[in-house]
Amino acid sequence: MPADPAFPDVPADRLRDGGWALVDESVETVFKLPTARVEGATKVFDDDGTREAVREAVGFDHQWRFFFATALSFTPPLAPGIGPAMILPTVRSEAQSAFAEELADRGFESVERGRKERVRVDSGDRARFRTYSAELDLAVDATLSITGWVGVWHGDGFRIAAGAYPDQSLSTLLDIENPPEPLRRTPSDYRAELLALIRAVA
Template sequence: MPAPPVPVDRLDGAWERVEDATETLFGVEGADVRGHTVVYENTALRAAVREATDDAVDQSRRFFFATRLAFRPPLAPGIGSAMVLPSVKTEALRRFADDLTERGVDAVERGRRERIRTEDRSRITLRQVTGEVALPEGAPVPVEGWVGAWADGDIRLAGGAYPRSSLADRFPDLDDPALDGSSDDYREELFDLVRATG
């Protein structure tokens, strides 16, 4: 299965591809849904947080992923990708929330919806997922993630997550530009990456 299109030209030197895998994700309409997923993480931010917490926190808090789906066996005649999209969206949201939990995010909750268009004009409804990450000292860091699914012949998924508060404020003794981003900047960059994946 080919990899999903990813705007690698927009993933500057701070980002690194950390996963490129094909696996069975779930089942729908009597078929196994297989996905080819690529995951990029902001390794500069991860390294800065690891240093700031003396290696106590070593999980990616800012990542982007894209997945292309295929069905085995193929969907029955008369069942198009748009017909199974609602089931795929539900399952994608569940798996994304589980993934955040596995990445050390606590109190994971589903939030609001946001509609965007990809650069090829496909419509996507992104779903928000929020939570928080405990730190060795001080209040936990809030985390926000978004995931969406759409059909343009193939079914694709894309999304990611980022800190929802300034890490530079949390670690003022560490002068590292990787900590300087704001949640608004992170959200806009994530949405731009999702738009460019379409």
């Protein structure tokens, strides 16, 4: 794999339709193997449409959903005798731990790991997904509970994609009457959109 990480690709139409905005791009060492440093080129997205709708409705600014995609590279490149299947379990474990830490860094508590699923992503590669749950006490006398998903696979390089969404309607959680369209979405809507985004990462 190349020493200089290339950022993963996420279809622009899916991001646009979901109201997602790019909020960060970074390249950093995500973990180390005995023989290589593993770098991740990551794009982070925020659901700007929902955030703005809540802000206009109740004057409360918060990040309600997030999504990120990472492409990994190895320095030095993996030796010819080391195939992707040999290190995929390590990559998967590190990615899941990093996601749990990310939730904690965002202030979430009671972070718990849930079920795992095997999924075929849009590239045709097989991925393993893992769910997480967590809670966050908001400044508006409400508790936000979320579900997160982490997907890890190897196709044209290693890919990690993940995100999280509210477990209940935000209009109900925040007691918003006659909510605008972004706040009419259900947890099922959020789930379907996030999983479609993860599967679309290339």
